[in-house]
Amino acid sequence: MKFLFDLFPVILFFVTFKWGESHVPQAQDLASHYLSGLISGGIATPDQAPILLATAIAMLASVLQIGYLLARRKKVDAMLWISFIIISVFGSLTIYFHSETFIKWKPTVLYWCYGAALFMGQYIFRKNLIRTAMESQIKMPDLIWSRLGIVWIGYCIIMGFANIFVAFNFSTDTWVNFKLISIVAIMPAFVVAQSLFLSKYMEETA
Structure with a gap:
């Protein structure tokens, strides 16, 4: 359920864009x-x-996400705050300058912020x-935790570059598809592969 909640803005972005293309x-x-005033x-x-x-719908969804958690007096994860700030900045630039370039950079900036936080930590x-x-x-042993951290840093860096490559070498429609697939397919696959890797060490250290 939390996974779907975190995906709320991305799903609405995808659905709205697809609807807009067809209508x-x-x-x-x-x-x-x-949006004319903006x-x-x-x-x-x-x-x-x-x-x-x-973009506007995704920004509104992010506001509703944060507002819902605050109204319920629940903790807002740091990653959710970071995502909210980035979508607010890059979404506003996209709308004001009516240029998709800014929103296309948003996933990369988000990935690299996560990667930088992991690296500095x-x-x-x-x-x-x-x-x-x-x-x-x-x-798990300290060495395995260290390697896992490196893997996640690498994942964030690679996905950031992958987003740039797709965003500026293919159509906007293809990029929007990739944006959704990277979260609902690529990331879960990465987590499953990580779990299989970790299970070996959990068995050894049991």
């Missing part, structure tokens, strides 16, 4: 009506409307953030 006149009307020049062209509308502050998050459920 361009309606998407342009909505974007022009609700767009430089005040006009959303037909080719820009789907991505602008999807492990090598500067001597605190393995992956270990901090998982150690209550898993007991």
